[in-house]
Amino acid sequence: MLLDLRHTSQHVGILGAGHLGCAIAETLLRQGLAREQLFVSHGSSPKTKQRLHELGLDSQIRDNRTLFESADTLFLTIRPQAISQLEAAPSSSKAHVISCLAGVPRARLEMQLHIPVTHAMPSGPATLAQDKGIIALYPAENTIQPLLQAMLLRCIMLPDEDLFHLFTAGVCLPAALLLCESKPAINEAIEHFAAIYPPFREIHLWAQDVLPPAMTATECENYVRAMCTPGGITEAIVNSLRQGESLRYALQRGVDRSRELSKT
Numbered sequence: 001m002l003l004d005l006r007h008t009s010q011h012v013g014i015l016g017a018g019h020l021g022c023a024i025a026e027t028l029l030r031q032g033l034a035r036e037q038l039f040v041s042h043g044s045s046p047k048t049k050q051r052l053h054e055l056g057l058d059s060q061i062r063d064n065r066t067l068f069e070s071a072d073t074l075f076l077t078i079r080p081q082a083i084s085q086l087e088a089a090p091s092s093s094k095a096h097v098i099s100c101l102a103g104v105p106r107a108r109l110e111m112q113l114h115i116p117v118t119h120a121m122p123s124g125p126a127t128l129a130q131d132k133g134i135i136a137l138y139p140a141e142n143t144i145q146p147l148l149q150a151m152l153l154r155c156i157m158l159p160d161e162d163l164f165h166l167f168t169a170g171v172c173l174p175a176a177l178l179l180c181e182s183k184p185a186i187n188e189a190i191e192h193f194a195a196i197y198p199p200f201r202e203i204h205l206w207a208q209d210v211l212p213p214a215m216t217a218t219e220c221e222n223y224v225r226a227m228c229t230p231g232g233i234t235e236a237i238v239n240s241l242r243q244g245e246s247l248r249y250a251l252q253r254g255v256d257r258s259r260e261l262s263k264t
């Protein structure tokens with residue numbers, strides 16, 4: 001049965017309310033979660049503070065410890081480079097923690113936080129805003145699926161955590177396709193990765209579907225920029241394409257960057 005966020009008593013936390021964290025917050029609010037049931041944290045940037053003010057969430061800012069104590073579900077959306085700043089979750093925490101950190105294995109976070117973690121990879125903020133997001137999960141986690149489905153996210157279970165590297169390169173396809181116009185190069189790349197991970201074909205179809213039909217050069221540039229976390233996987237793919245490398249090579253660079261981040 002579908003969870004109705006307008007009538008749930010669940011509290012949701014977002015630890016690291018940056019680009020992705022704010023997109024998750026907006027999606028939850030759009031689908032009806034009451035502001036009072038949403039708690040967020042961030043670092044020290046005035047820009048993020050301003051963004052949270054625009055979302056009407058200034059009164060919902062808490063420290064990380066309070067998030068662990070009060071959230072039933074807690075999205076981790078900091079950059080992988082910031083993991084070492086996190087303290088262990090208080091032993092009283094009952095939160096279901098969903099880590100959206102690209103590349104970082106759940107074992108690494110569980111070691112830091114001392115709490116079970118579901119490893120997840122959602123598609124980018126623009127796709128969440130369109131209500132066309134997808135999210136990969138490992139391990140298969142039935143408890144959190146109703147909330148994710150209420151956010152209109154399509155859940156894809158990964159049988160093996162290592163497949164996150166490929167899936168993550170796959171969800172960068174909307175940006176990559178904007179920078180690669182060669183159909184043979186696209187087919188070659190998709191067939192190459194689908195031979196290793198068959199759902200890659202489905203991810204390609206999803207990427208075509210989420211791209212707005214007509215965009216000016218400036219809109220394309222803004223779309224690509226919004227998808228790039230500095231030092232992240234989309235950025236590695238985008239930089240490779242801008243250097244004239246093939247889509248297959250660029251996606252491999254993304255997979256390699258994801259593997260590098262997993263060793264952070």
Ligand SMILES: NC(=O)c1ccc[n+]([C@@H]2O[C@H](COP(=O)([O-])OP(=O)(O)OC[C@H]3O[C@@H](n4cnc5c(N)ncnc54)[C@H](OP(=O)(O)O)[C@@H]3O)[C@@H](O)[C@H]2O)c1
Pocket residue numbers: 015016017018019020021041042043044045046048049064077078079080082085086100101102103121122123124125226227228229232
């Ligand atoms: N953007 C995407 O399309 C996308 C898609 C899938 C997954 N991801 C993953 O999502 C994560 C965030 O990416 P992003 O693009 O949203 O990065 P971002 O905009 O830099 O957001 C990171 C946020 O974490 C906050 N932060 C830093 N240290 C913190 C701490 N100790 N406690 C609480 N908050 C802290 C920062 O606060 P301040 O702003 O105040 O410094 C910032 O708001 C990354 O791990 C990335 O791999 C991103």
